Structure formats: structure tokens, C-alpha cells
Amino acid sequence: DAMVIQNPRYQVTQFGKPVTLSCSQTLNHNVMYWYQQKSSQAPKLLFHYYDKDFNNEADTPDNFQSRRPNTSFCFLDIRSPGLGDAAMYLCATRRQGSTDTQYFGPGTRLTVL
């Protein structure tokens, strides 16, 4: 089945140690999003790619970076994770021009020790 895949589902890192979360999709959607969701809060948009064009939210910390080497893959890099970065990270995709519905992956839960 076509889907959005996030690996790993659970990631543990140490304070200040760079970490990369990955997202892949078999839907061939041209737009990909990264959200951060802290406990008991709504998802918060960090940034998104429209094809190769990167769109950063104004309040996304510089500590968060993203790469999209091709249509299928998108990475979230946290350069120096702090304790406050512990959260669920959600990837979503959308095909421009259809119903514009987003499809979400299962998320990666990041723990910072």
C-alpha cells in the first residue's frame, strides 16, 4: 500500500548530539511537511518542501534543518538537541492540486537524555 513511512519510530539521543529523523513516501506527492508535537499539544508546523523549494516557519529554531534529496525522501536534522526538543515528530505529504489532503506518517518519538 502507498504510504508515508517514518524511521525510526523511537529515537533516543543525548543532549547536544546531532540526530537525523527520516521520512519516505510511496505516494509520489510533491509537498512534504515536518511537524513537532509535544505532549498533550497540537502538531506545530516546522517547515515544508514544495518540490525542492524549502519553506521555513518564522518561529522554527535554527537548530532544526531539513533536507529533501529526492521526491520520496525528506530528513529532519536536529543539530544540537536540547531537553526541550523531546517530542513526537510527524511527517506529512500532499499532492498539490488534488484534494490537498495531507497524509501523515506514524511519527518518530524523540527522547533527549
Place this chain on the structure above:
Amino acid sequence: DAKTTQPTSMDCAEGRAANLPCNHSTISGNEYVYWYRQIHSQGPQYIIHGLKNNETNEMASLIITEDRKSSTLILPHATLRDTAVYYCIVRAGGTSGTYKYIFGTGTRLKVLA
């Protein structure tokens, strides 16, 4: 960008209709309303969306007021599996490639046996 407000929590008896309200009083003319739900520790799942007309699909109905300042998601016959957090989302952004989905605070729906 338009914001949404939702009640924090609601209970509903199994088999009864669940009516979840959302206020989006600052919505602009071309902004759609989407509803997603999130079951614990999973990625959000699309339910339904609309612009100004009422919509129905196999999961739910969406009623949008004529002034578009509020909407109601209706689950016609709630089951225990409908227990989740329901998010009302306004789609914002100027062009199709840059659409952003602004999550509201969500309503935690508990379906009671």
C-alpha cells in the same frame, strides 16, 4: 493566518451522534476547513474537509455556517474506536504549493460504553 478554537474535551455515548464544534471566526474567503483525528501515539488521520458547503463522506458530516465562522463535525453513530483527539484545521497560504495547515488545540472525544 486564521486560528481555530475547540472545546478541550467532550464525552459521547456509544451509538449516539457526536457533534464537535469549531470556531474559526477569522477565516478568509479562500481558506478551507479540514478535520483530522489522532488516536494515541499515531499520526493524524484525515476525516473530511470543506469550503462553504456542507460535506458528507463515509466517516462523518461537516456542517459549515453560512458566514463560515464556525463548523461542526458530526460522527453519526459514535463507536468506542472513535475515541481520539479531533483537530479542526484551517488551510492557509497563498498558492497551492505553499498551503499550510494550522492545527487548533483539538477536542479530546471520549466515547462511553
